[in-house]
Amino acid sequence: xxxxxxxxxxxxxxxxxxxxxxxxxxxxxxxxxxxxxxxxxxxxxxxxxxxxxxxxxxxxxxxxxxxxxxxxxxxxxxxxxxxxxxxxxxxxxxxxxxxxxxxxxxxxxxxxxxxxxxxxxxxxxxxxxxxxxxxxxxxxxxxxxxxxxxxxxxxxxxxxxxxxxxxxxxxxxxxxxxxxxxxxxxxxxxxxxxxxxxxxxxxxx
Amino acid sequence: xxxxxxxxxxxxxxxxxxxxxxxxxxxxxxxxxxxxxxxxxxxxxxxxxxxxxxxxxxxxxxxxxxxxxxxxxxxxxxxxxxxxxxxxxxxxxxxxxxxxxxxxxx
Amino acid sequence: xxxxxxxxxxxxxxxxxxxxxxxxxxxxxxxxxxxxxxxxxxxxxxxxxxxxxxxxxxxxxxxxxxxxxxxxxxxxxxxxxxxxxxxxxxxxxxxxxxxxxxxxxxxxxxxxxxxxxxxxxxxxxxxxxxxxxxxxxxxxxxxxxxxxxxxxxxxxxxxxxxxxxxxxxxxxxxxxxxxxxxxxxxxxxxxxxxxxxxxxxxxxxxxxxxxxxxxxxxxxxxxxxxxxxxxxxxxxxxxxxxxxxxxxxxxxxxxxxxxxxxxxxxxxxxxxxxxxxxxxxxxxxxxxxxxxxxxxxxxxxxxxxxxxxxxxxxxxxxxxxxxxxxxxxxxxxxxxxxxxxxxxxxxxxxxxxxxxxxxxxxxxxxxxxxxxxxxxxxxxxxxxxxxxxxxxxxxxxxxxxxxxxxxxxxxxxxxxxxxxxxxxxxxxxxxxxxxxxxxxxxxxxxxxxxxxxxxxxxxxxxxxxxxxxxxxxxxxxxxxxxxxxxxxxxxxxxxxxxxxxxxxxxxxxxxxxxxxxxxxxxxxxxxxxxxxxxxxxxxxxxxxxxxxxxxxxxxxxxxxxxxxxxxxxxxxxxxxxxxxxxxxxxxxxxxxxxxxxxxxx
Numbered sequence: 001x002x003x004x005x006x007x008x009x010x011x012x013x014x015x016x017x018x019x020x021x022x023x024x025x026x027x028x029x030x031x032x033x034x035x036x037x038x039x040x041x042x043x044x045x046x047x048x049x050x051x052x053x054x055x056x057x058x059x060x061x062x063x064x065x066x067x068x069x070x071x072x073x074x075x076x077x078x079x080x081x082x083x084x085x086x087x088x089x090x091x092x093x094x095x096x097x098x099x100x101x102x103x104x105x106x107x108x109x110x111x112x113x114x115x116x117x118x119x120x121x122x123x124x125x126x127x128x129x130x131x132x133x134x135x136x137x138x139x140x141x142x143x144x145x146x147x148x149x150x151x152x153x154x155x156x157x158x159x160x161x162x163x164x165x166x167x168x169x170x171x172x173x174x175x176x177x178x179x180x181x182x183x184x185x186x187x188x189x190x191x192x193x194x195x196x197x198x199x200x201x202x203x204x205x
Numbered sequence: 206x207x208x209x210x211x212x213x214x215x216x217x218x219x220x221x222x223x224x225x226x227x228x229x230x231x232x233x234x235x236x237x238x239x240x241x242x243x244x245x246x247x248x249x250x251x252x253x254x255x256x257x258x259x260x261x262x263x264x265x266x267x268x269x270x271x272x273x274x275x276x277x278x279x280x281x282x283x284x285x286x287x288x289x290x291x292x293x294x295x296x297x298x299x300x301x302x303x304x305x306x307x308x309x310x311x
Numbered sequence: 312x313x314x315x316x317x318x319x320x321x322x323x324x325x326x327x328x329x330x331x332x333x334x335x336x337x338x339x340x341x342x343x344x345x346x347x348x349x350x351x352x353x354x355x356x357x358x359x360x361x362x363x364x365x366x367x368x369x370x371x372x373x374x375x376x377x378x379x380x381x382x383x384x385x386x387x388x389x390x391x392x393x394x395x396x397x398x399x400x401x402x403x404x405x406x407x408x409x410x411x412x413x414x415x416x417x418x419x420x421x422x423x424x425x426x427x428x429x430x431x432x433x434x435x436x437x438x439x440x441x442x443x444x445x446x447x448x449x450x451x452x453x454x455x456x457x458x459x460x461x462x463x464x465x466x467x468x469x470x471x472x473x474x475x476x477x478x479x480x481x482x483x484x485x486x487x488x489x490x491x492x493x494x495x496x497x498x499x500x501x502x503x504x505x506x507x508x509x510x511x512x513x514x515x516x517x518x519x520x521x522x523x524x525x526x527x528x529x530x531x532x533x534x535x536x537x538x539x540x541x542x543x544x545x546x547x548x549x550x551x552x553x554x555x556x557x558x559x560x561x562x563x564x565x566x567x568x569x570x571x572x573x574x575x576x577x578x579x580x581x582x583x584x585x586x587x588x589x590x591x592x593x594x595x596x597x598x599x600x601x602x603x604x605x606x607x608x609x610x611x612x613x614x615x616x617x618x619x620x621x622x623x624x625x626x627x628x629x630x631x632x633x634x635x636x637x638x639x640x641x642x643x644x645x646x647x648x649x650x651x652x653x654x655x656x657x658x659x660x661x662x663x664x665x666x667x668x669x670x671x672x673x674x675x676x677x678x679x680x681x682x683x684x685x686x687x688x689x690x691x692x693x694x695x696x697x698x699x700x701x702x703x704x705x706x707x708x709x710x711x712x713x714x715x716x717x718x719x720x721x722x723x724x725x726x727x728x729x730x731x732x733x734x735x736x737x738x739x740x741x742x743x744x745x746x747x748x749x750x751x752x753x754x755x756x757x758x759x760x761x762x763x764x765x766x767x768x769x770x771x772x773x774x775x776x777x778x779x780x781x782x783x784x785x786x787x788x789x790x791x792x793x794x795x796x797x798x799x800x801x802x803x804x805x806x807x808x809x810x811x812x813x814x815x816x817x818x819x820x821x822x823x824x825x826x827x828x829x830x831x832x833x834x835x836x837x838x839x840x841x842x843x844x845x846x847x848x849x850x851x852x853x854x855x856x857x858x859x860x861x862x863x864x865x866x867x868x869x870x871x872x873x874x875x876x877x878x879x880x881x882x883x884x885x886x887x888x889x890x891x892x893x894x895x896x897x898x899x900x901x902x903x904x905x906x907x908x909x910x911x912x
Contacts, residue, residue, distance in 0.1 A: 020477070024400040028473040030287035031503055035465060037294025039507035042541060044298070045305035046515065046526065052309070053532025070244055077236055084229045084276050130524060134532030137524035141515070159892060172895060185276045189269050195240075196265040200247045204257050286476055290503075297504045297544070297591055304540055307607070 011093055015174035022175035029179045033186050040190050043145060044197060047138040051202070055133035058126055060202025069199045072115045073191065076150075079108035080188040083157075083181045090177055095169045098177070102161050105184065109154040116147050139198065146194055149187045156180055232275035239268040316851035318402035319811065323409050324387030325706065328699075330413050331380030336773070337420065338377050341369035343770060346730075346763040352751040362747035363430040364449070368419070370433030371453065374553070375460055376416040378691055382556045383412075383467055385698045386495050388706045390471060392802035393489045395480025395820060397813045400473035401466075402849040403891070408466040410859035415460025418866055422452035429453035432745060434546070435516070437527040437538045442520045448870055454517045455866040459859070461506055461513070468502030471495055480801070481840040482820035489800040489824075490566075490579055494559030497583045498552050501590065505548035512541040521869060536601055543594035551590040553687060555583060557694025558625055561647045564697050565629050567797050568644035569636025572824060575628040582621035582628075589618045599667045600674050608667035615665035622658055626651060641795075642716025646697035649724050650690060657685030660735065675745075678738025684731045696723070696776070701795075708788035708808045715779040723772030729765025733758040799827040804837045812846045815839075815906050845900040852896070858887040 012018040016026065051060070086101035120140070123129075130140050157180050160173070167173055243264040246257050274280040279288055314322060345365050348356045357365065391399055399405050422428045427448040431440040440450045475496045479488070488496075516538065518524035525531035527538050566573040573579065595603055595611040603611075629651060638644070660682040664670050673679055696719070704710045737758050742749060749755050790807040798804075804826045805814060816839035822828045829837055865880025867873070 024473055024477055027286060027477055028401060028404075028469055030290045031469045031472050033287075034290035034294040035469070035503045035507045037291060038297045038301075038504050039511060041294065041298025041301050042508045042511035042544070045301040046511065046537060046541065048302065048305040049308055049534065049537055050526070050532060055532045066244060066248060070240075073240055074237075077233070077240065080272070080276060081229065081233045085226060088224070088226060088229075130522065131531075132525075134525040134528070134534070137518065137526055137533075141518060141524070141526075159889070163893065167895070176892070182277055185272060189272055189277075192240075192265050192268050192272070196243060196261050200243055200261050201258065203247050204254055204261075293500065293504050297508070300591060301508070301544060304544075308540075 011169065012171065014091060015169065015171050016090075016178035018171045018174075022171060022178075025175045025179055026182075029182060033182070036186065040142075040145070040193075043138075043142045044193065047142045047198065050134040050138045053134040054136075057128050057132035057136055058123075060135075060198075061205055063123055063126065063128055064199050064202050066199070066203065068115060068119060069195055072112055072119075073195050075108050075112045075115070076188050076191050079105045079112070080185050082108065083184045087178060087181045090169065090174060093169065095164065098169070099161055099164060102157055102177075106154055106157050106161070109150055109157075109184075113147060113150055113154070116143070116150075120144075143194060143198060146187065146190055149190070153180070153184050153187060157184070228275055232271050235271050236268050239264045239271070313851070315856055316406075316853045318398075318406045318849050318851055318855075320387045320391050320399050320402065320405060321706070321809065321813075323405050324384045324389075326409050327380045327384035327387060327412075328706075330409075330416065331377050331384055334372050334376035334416055334420075335378075335381065338369050338372035339770060339773060341365050341372065343766055345369060346766040348747060349749075349759050350763040351760065352749050352756055354748055357747075359747040360430065363432075363745070364428035366745055367429045367432050367435075367453070368423075371419065371429065371457070372416075374433065374549070374687075375457060376412075376419065378553055378687070378695070379464060380412060381695045381699075382498075382553070382691075383408075383464075385491075385556065385560065385695070385702065386467075386471060389702055389802055390492050390495050391474065391478075392705070392805065392809065392813060393492045393800050394475060394478060394483060395801050395814060395818045395825075396474065396478040397817075397846065398849065399470050400478060401470045403852060403855065403896075404466050404470050406852070407855035407858060408463040408470065410463070410855045411466070411862060412460045412463035414859040414863040415456045415458070415463065418459060418863055419452055419456035422449060422456075425452075427452065434542060435538075436542075437516065437519075437535045438529070440516065440538075441527055442523075443528075445520075450516075451520060451870040454513050454520065455870055458510065458513045458517070459862050459866060461509055462862075464502055465506045465510075468499040468506065471499040472503060475499070480814075480817050480820050483825070486577070486580070487820060487823045487825065490562035490573055490576070491556070491559035491800075493580055494555045494562075494583055497587045498555045501548045501552045501555070501587050504591070505545050505552065508541055509545035509549075512538060512545065515541070517869070521872070536598070539598050539601060540594070543597045544591075546597065547594040548587075548590050550683075550687070551586060553691050554694075555586065557650070557691045557698075558583070560694045560698040560701070561629060561650055562632075563800070564643050564647040564701050565632050566824075567701070567795060567799055568639045568641060568647070569633050570639070570797050571632055571636035572799075572827075573628065574631035575624070576823065578624055579628055582624040585621040586618055589614060589621075593618065596665060596667075596670070599670045605667075612665050612667045616662055619658060619662050626655060639797075641700070642711065642713055642720055643697050643700035645717060645720045646693050646700065649720065650693040650697065653689035653693060653724070653727070654686060657682055657689055660685065673738060675743055676738035677734045677742045677744060680744055681731050681734035681738060684734070688731070689727055693724070696720070702802075703783075704790035704794040704807045705802055706808060707783075708790045709783050709786050710790055710794055711779050711783050715775055715782070719772050719775040719779065721772075722768055722775060726765045726768025726770075726772055729768060730762050731765070733761050733765075737762075793826075799824040801825050801837070804829070810906070812848060812901055812906070815846075816843060817841050843903050843906070845902050846906065847898050847900055849898045850896050852891075854887045854891055858884045861885075861887065 016022050082101045082104045086098045086105065089097035089101060128136050130137060160176055160180055163173055163176070243261050246252055246260045252260070273291070278284060314326065317323060344357060345362070348354055348362055387405070391397065419429070425448065429435070429449045429452055431445060431450060435450060435453055438444055475488070475492060515524070515526040519526050519528060525533045527533045527535050529535060562573055562579065593611055593615045595607060596615045599608050599611070660678070664673055664679065664682055700711055700716050737755055740754050742755050792806050793803040794807060801818060801820070804818065818825070818837035819840040821838070826837065861880045861883030863880070865877050865884065868876025868880055
């Protein structure tokens with residue numbers, strides 16, 4: 001039903017909210033984010049409980065390098081902004097611009113992942129491995145889950161870019177773009193807590 | 206799966222005021238500033254630990270508010286249930302974090 | 312084949328009923344074996360190891376694979392009808408939720424065939440469940456099986472929340488929803504916020520066991536009490552997830568069979584929210600003896616006792632509904648009325664347990680076992696039986712036999728009280744939980760004997776129900792739309808069973824007890840809110856089944872460290888997700904001519 005409207009070349013103003021399916025998807029996704037909040041929250045509280053138990057491994061103050069963390073933060077923050085621009089382009093029905101901003105978002109996401117992989121590699125060489133201690137297990141699980149979410153987001157948005165090329169912007173594809181943007185913002189929000197609780201508080205002690 | 210039609214009107218060519226990027230860029234700058242303050246508080250190294258923690262948590266919470274209100278549209282109309290969904294999650298997390306912190310410091 | 316690809320909530324409800332029923336029988340058999348072992352002192356019907364496996368699997372199966380799916384069966388069968396919708400918000404996800412639950416349950420029970428069965432209790436405490444003390448794969452089946460099944464439950468919670476928020480018929484404001492729908496809504500909220508904690512706990516335990524992590528390894532800085540915190544932050548809301556739907560059923564059944572409006576609707580809604588809210592704040596009452604300290608213990612004690620208040624509000628509201636009503640005793644209403652005193656008994660022992668100092672005596676004795684069986688079996692299972700007898704004609708177009716139903720009720724409730732009432736005294740006399748046998752001469756012998764006989768009687772009751780189901784299935788499918796004649800809510804305004812699209816025209820709701828209101832004004836049908844027209848339906852899909860199989864295969868890969876299985880399994884699952892995203896499903900339409908002929912589900 002919804003795709004038929006495209007035959008007339010008419011796209012509503014907020015295409016993602018124009019159909020019941022679209023509105024359901026957006027609401028359902030917000031509810032899922034409520035669940036994800038608890039998921040990350042549990043990982044955070046396990047980390048908080050275990051963060052001082054470094055055993056023989058290096059301490060967070062010793063390990064973490066703030067410049068690299070700051071760079072990663074900037075990359076992710078910027079990518080969140082570019083995904084806002086993508087959705088705004090979508091509302092203006094400027095498909096080319098939307099795709100452009102989405103590509104930038106994906107590239108920045110890949111950059112973030114690259115930095116994180118390098119970082120983990122460095123840590124492994126310094127004796128901070130998954131099995132080293134309770135601190136290290138909870139560190140890698142928490143930060144790793146976040147990284148996994150970033151990776152999934154990168155794949156998802158890339159797939160959506162391809163779909164837009166093939167099917168164009170419709171009331172069926174618009175909710176997908178909108179929802180992926182909300183997801184991307186959410187993982188930036190989680191990162192705010194990660195750099196605060198894990199890295200900055202780790203440095204302070 | 207129902208006979209409902211698109212909620213948004215069939216008004217063709219209507220001028221909708223699409224919001225500009227200004228508010229979002231402001232949100233970006235604010236997030237940036239809050240991040241820099243947090244990093245600076247730690248790098249400076251001379252601030253008392255408890256006070257540093259308060260700054261860090263404060264900056265983080267503010268930044269999350271900014272991002273969720275602007276970038277995730279929570280300040281816009283029609284977002285009551287999303288707000289409830291997030292607040293519900295935050296409530297449970299709050300309990301969990303209190304448990305973890307209390308455990309360490311009692 | 313239709314059943315493997317269906318996305319129709321009514322069929323999915325029946326699938327949940329079948330699978331949940333099957334696992335209920337498995338769990339029931341496990342219970343019978345436990346009770347046989349305990350019938351007399353120093354029995355050796357089964358060995359100690361097997362006994363530990365039996366109690367673990369009995370608890371895990373009954374809670375996750377029987378009770379929750381049976382509730383999901385009722386949820387699926389009834390909620391969309393009660394709100395005047397044609398399906399849930401996400402029919403595909405609904406199917407996916409079922410199949411992941413099913414394969415998670417299969418995975419858990421496959422363990423019986425490998426000889427490595429989970430045996431650390433349904434709560435799987437560490438360090439017993441950790442890699443050092445449980446080095447075989449038993450606990451891995453628990454961890455991975457539950458993880459897969461848990462995904463299904465979480466999806467269901469999201470689905471029903473979105474459905475109830477977005478898809479109510481015109482005129483159905485929140486405060487005009489039937490009480491069952493309200494309780495399902497609040498239950499879905501609980502699921503959404505409680506299950507992720509379990510997910511993290513299971514991940515942490517899995518990482519400890521399979522990848523040498525140290526969450527719970529004290530030697531490497533881990534903490535075993537952390538598991539208890541994480542598990543019970545999930546586990547306590549879980550028991551409210553179990554009971555709130557049963558409360559909803561009781562509200563529906565009591566008001567229908569008293570021919571009277573539910574007393575105190577607003578307070579019922581408020582009480583439901585309060586129970587859910589408080590339910591998140593009491594988890595450490597399962598941990599009073601772990602050394603949290605007197606302040607924490609006191610706070611959790613008080614919070615726990617507070618939950619008795621909204622629960623009491625509900626009990627009184629049911630009693631006031633019955634009072635002055637024109638009561639009809641059917642199997643359904645007998646189960647509902649039997650529920651009330653039984654659940655109250657369970658509730659008051661709960662308040663006894665809530666007192667931390669007293670709990671130091673009760674903890675890990677049969678007193679606790681008695682309490683939770685009273686609320687779960689005497690509460691939840693009776694509620695499920697009530698709901699099944701009540702809604703059976705709507706789901707299957709046939710009324711269950713009333714005589715057999717009443718026989719089921721009497722055997723079950725007498726058997727139930729025989730089994731579990733005596734267990735309070737066993738606990739007070741000092742019999743510990745989770746012991747595979749006991750010495751004679753401690754005063755336990757007769758009570759255990761009575762308990763076992765009661766268990767057999769409950770088995771008889773269950774068999775009665777199964778006979779009823781089979782006998783009914785051969786009767787003609789001719790139930791009326793409103794077979795109890797006193798139906799109050801929208802599901803009774805459409806045929807039994809409903810056509811595939813539920814409502815030919817979405818109804819206009821003019822008040823609470825929407826159908827009753829129309830009947831009392833002399834209308835034979837609901838006022839429609841839209842004209843007759845083509846109805847858009849979602850297409851069936853095989854992907855949910857395949858995705859779940861993928862997870863199942865990957866689970867084995869993780870457990871047995873076989874990379875190729877992990878890869879194959881995850882490729883299947885993610886491949887299906889990819890296909891789902893890329894291939895557009897526009898559904899199909901049912902035209903008015905077909906609607907006239909009645910398209911049956």
